[in-house]
Amino acid sequence: xxxxxxxxxxxxxxxxxxxxxxxxxxxxxxxxxxxxxxxxxxxxxxxxxxxxxxxxxxxxxxxxxxxxxxxxxxxxxxxxxxxxxxxxxxxxxxxxxxxxxxxxxxxxxxxxxxxxxxxxxxxxxxxxxxxxxxxxxxxxxxxxxxxxxxxxxxxxxxxxxxxxxxxxxxxxxxxxxxxxxxxxxxxxxxxxxxxxxxxxxxxxxxxxxxxxxxxxxxxxxxxxxxxxxxxxxxxxxxx
Numbered sequence: 123x124x125x126x127x128x129x130x131x132x133x134x135x136x137x138x139x140x141x142x143x144x145x146x147x148x149x150x151x152x153x154x155x156x157x158x159x160x161x162x163x164x165x166x167x168x169x170x171x172x173x174x175x176x177x178x179x180x181x182x183x184x185x186x187x188x189x190x191x192x193x194x195x196x197x198x199x200x201x202x203x204x205x206x207x208x209x210x211x212x213x214x215x216x217x218x219x220x221x222x223x224x225x226x227x228x229x230x231x232x233x234x235x236x237x238x239x240x241x242x243x244x245x246x247x248x249x250x251x252x253x254x255x256x257x258x259x260x261x262x263x264x265x266x267x268x269x270x271x272x273x274x275x276x277x278x279x280x281x282x283x284x285x286x287x288x289x290x291x292x293x294x295x296x297x298x299x300x301x302x303x304x305x306x307x308x309x310x311x312x313x314x315x316x317x318x319x320x321x322x323x324x325x326x327x328x329x330x331x332x333x334x335x336x337x338x339x340x341x342x343x344x345x346x347x348x349x350x351x352x353x354x355x356x357x358x359x360x361x
Contacts, residue, residue, distance in 0.1 A: 132156055134163075137186040137194075137201050146199045149252060154193050159266025166288060167270045180283055181271040184311070187321060188269065192229060192256060203321040210324045217323070228252040230259065236330060244296050244334055258296065262337060263289035263305075272308075281313040291337060298340040305336035 132138045138153060146153070171177040187202045197205040197220065209217035212235050223232050229252030234245055250258075259267060267289035275282040288306035309328025316322050 132160070134160065134182050135186045135189045136182065137190045143199075146194060147196045149193050149195050150256075154189065156189070156266075158264075159268050162266045162289065163268040163270065166268060168286070169270060169272060171271070176277050177271055177274050180274050180277075180281055180313075183281075183313070183321075184269060184271065184283075184285065187313075187324075192252070201320075204316055204318070207316070207322040208324075209322070210326075212326050213328070214325075227255070229255045231255060233326065234330060244338055261293045262291055262295040262300070264292050265290055278319065279315045279317075281311075281315070283311050283313075285309055285311055287333070291340070294340070294343055295337040297342055297344075298338050299343045301336075301340045303336070303339070305333065307332035307336075 135156060137143075138156075143153060148154070169177070171181060183202065190200050190202055194200055205220050209219055210223060210232050211217040212233060215235060218226070218232060226232055226235075226247060227250055229250070231247035231250055231252070234247050234255075236243060236247070240246065245255075245258075247255075267287060269285055269287045272284040272286055275284075286306060286308050288304060291301050291303055291305050293300050307328055309326060311327070312323070312325040313321050314323035
């Protein structure tokens with residue numbers, strides 16, 4: 123939602139706020155709008171955390187971090203992370219810095235790493251780009267792919283939390299027809315913050331197959347049908 127000053131208002135993502143964001147380099151050309159996924163989140167969340175609670179602050183930090191990782195391309199535009207010290211690891215793998223993440227293609231690729239053989243990879247982070255991966259998931263989840271924090275086990279500077287990600291598969295995914303069904307997965311996260319409350323380390327633990335398994339249940343379709351569905355994705359509806 124645009125304000126009268128032309129500044130995007132998003133009550134869950136402070137990384138989108140402020141006039142300084144007018145100078146941010148956005149991956150898809152403009153500041154993302156999360157109205158659609160915010161509606162999904164508010165209708166489908168299982169927890170409503172009190173304003174100002176640790177849980178609410180962690181939830182907003184996670185949403186803000188996801189928004190930056192997906193949509194910002196210049197290191198100087200990041201608010202949530204210390205780009206010089208930041209590392210990310212999935213399921214105990216070797217930690218990646220910002221240079222490693224860029225080499226992998228950015229976007230969702232670091233969060234979908236796999237040791238599966240090439241022939242078994244329905245989603246292959248080695249060949250996907252930040253743009254192609256984002257297009258794939260926004261096409262599959264036209265109402266968005268929301269995240270909520272279910273529990274916070276420890277507060278800053280080392281935050282440990284349990285999360286839930288969910289959406290409705292109302293579009294095709296990698297040659298599989300939409301099922302209209304709820305797709306969700308659960309996991310654990312660890313965020314380490316510095317003295318400026320910026321993230322220097324992220325560790326995520328979850329079953330990649332729990333997500334992708336729900337996307338492969340639909341009947342096989344030809345590529346032309348999927349291309350038509352993904353021609354105009356809603357860019358900005360995940361997280």
